[in-house]
Amino acid sequence: MSHYNGASSRRTFLSKSAGLAGSVVAGRALADSLADVPTREPGDPISGRSERSKYVQLGRTLEAGPGLRNVDPSDAINSKTPLHKLVGNITPSDLHYERSHSGVPELDPAKHRLLIHGMVKKPLVLSVDDLTAMPSVSRIHFIECTGNGWENWKRADPNLTVQDTHGLISTNEWTGVPLALLIDLIGTDRGSTWMLAEGGDGAGVDRSIPLTDEIINQAIVAYGQNGEPLRPAHGFPIRLIMPGFEGNLHIKWLRRLKFGDQPWMTRWETARYTQLLSDGKARQFQLRMEANSVITSPSGMMEIRPGYNRITGLAWSGHGRIAKVEVSTDGGKTWKEANMSEPALPKAQTRFQINWEWDGKPTKIVSRSTDEKGNVQPDRKALIDQMGTNALFHYNAQQTWSVDASGRVRNVLA
């Protein structure tokens, strides 16, 4: 259990950290003179909750769709996580991205029920207390809106931050009842191969979910996030967690699970959440989120200086663990393997970083991830060759940030 990134990384950092030389104190006398604390003022009283510092400003941005940024709350359809201001792997609960189709209901947990019915031996209606009394699991997983990255399908607005381009993904610890246990309780009929999950919000979002072994073994009817009850924006009192799959399948305000032998073809999987291909046909049920990554610093609208710069970002895949992240600082000509946060958890955002000495010349920086199943994040050309530019969802092309001679970092297509 070593926390440190190894001798090689250490030497690289030390050899490149000349930029920190300005911080070195000239002599011991001065250093020792700084050892005295100037004041000993008592601080604020201890409190029932630890609020953020007034020096820390963190918030999500509100959007009404691709290109429709910073709108009024009444027009917003989603809010994006400030990835460029966060550290580590976990997203604070109040900054988890949200995508809602009829606003945020505040349901009374004492009245809320989960109905489980259809092709089952024993239909059930469960209260929230029933669920929290059952055996539970707690796992750290990302949820990603299938629209994450959609700003870059057709063109690249240079004035986007990474919150704008990639802020529809977050990672929390989710706690709840394994779907497999509920299936054991109800006893599904032979031939029951699909499950309809329906939300209790005004939109009543409902999606058909294929009952693969992977989904049965990994899905969770969750009531907790990051140690506390779900927040209303994230499905309070219960939501479905579908690790690795489209955010839209993680049904919030979950009120119903129906079992059957075919998909229900709801409007959310026919009119919406389908992928328009280059030949004009639409692909349905492209459910899994692909291998992906993005550099969060330096990233869009930041400015850097020549010399040592740490490049850091997040990688994830709906297929499982991230196995490797490579970073190029010459627009994709050459690649170096980045250090990754350990342990890399399955279907969770994993932070990567690498040391970089910027020579002050214009260049492009880009990351690509490889997951444990061998899936490699495609470059933009490969993705467009395959999908065309009509598509709206599942944009997982490598994200390129350009750096100009003055150190300005901007969103570009490749």
Add this chain to the structure above:
Amino acid sequence: MSHYNGASSRRTFLSKSAGLAGSVVAGRALADSLADVPTREPGDPISGRSERSKYVQLGRTLEAGPGLRNVDPSDAINSKTPLHKLVGNITPSDLHYERSHSGVPELDPAKHRLLIHGMVKKPLVLSVDDLTAMPSVSRIHFIECTGNGWENWKRADPNLTVQDTHGLISTNEWTGVPLALLIDLIGTDRGSTWMLAEGGDGAGVDRSIPLTDEIINQAIVAYGQNGEPLRPAHGFPIRLIMPGFEGNLHIKWLRRLKFGDQPWMTRWETARYTQLLSDGKARQFQLRMEANSVITSPSGMMEIRPGYNRITGLAWSGHGRIAKVEVSTDGGKTWKEANMSEPALPKAQTRFQINWEWDGKPTKIVSRSTDEKGNVQPDRKALIDQMGTNALFHYNAQQTWSVDASGRVRNVLA
């Protein structure tokens, strides 16, 4: 990667879950009639931050010392985490316990500096920006006040909740610069075997830390918790993280690291934070937190009903990973191994749970943990035989909750 606790646990739960039978819908017709959503009201607008539900009340309790509970903020010396209301392994940042010796300062990160000096080749003064620009690590670890459990050294107040008995421990993801990297930067002198860490609060808490390989490789100068900047109560803008060691060593508002060849014998390690032994002598530098665990549900002041009950709680050790948690429902006569959250992370709280069919007769429930180094959490008699009852700190005896015939759960000594 299976989320589910295995066939054995499944069978046990299903055989004991008769208590849920009341939730079973009588017939399919009724179940299907419930499928219609009664209303389709739009919810609240999407917002910049997701607040908690009005139905969820979470807060820390304020204390002035052992037995001095629920005091005014101006009298409080600590705040305790509501373990009985949390789920999973992680503690929400605003509910992380705190112990402060001169309140909570709100430091300006633009002005704050970390001085590193003493027996070093190159003294340094680092800004917060210097630190956040360096290579970082992110790890999930508990911090535990050495006083956690102190309510039970001499007697057991039956009216304590688990927040009262064990609320001085929390687990967050911490992000920051490895101590090893800072030591590489400064170049310690040969013979530099101790480090003084000093806080920038009014109390100026300072502690001497032995520079073992374990500490050099695992300690972090942290600026982030659970993905965001530290909160003021937890050391903003920087604090020391000393995985597995006394909370008091995780110096908050860190302003100085001094290297030397012996401990400084500060008041915090002579007059305070020493352990009074039964022979009247005091033990210094008992730094590591021991193997420990506690059942959080059912726990003090709760009431249970006969039939199926899930027993769940948290286990941790300053020695590394938790290897095993056992639970007894007959006051320690017989033990069964509990399921544990996976992966069990080193020096992090790990949730455990086990199914229990309560027959309605008075009994006692208790948990004991074993860590990967083979340390077994002692029962109370073994701890008292070794330490006597003068001690104030490092109380890691097995926690026993009694259950009376009416289902009332109470704090008892064994």
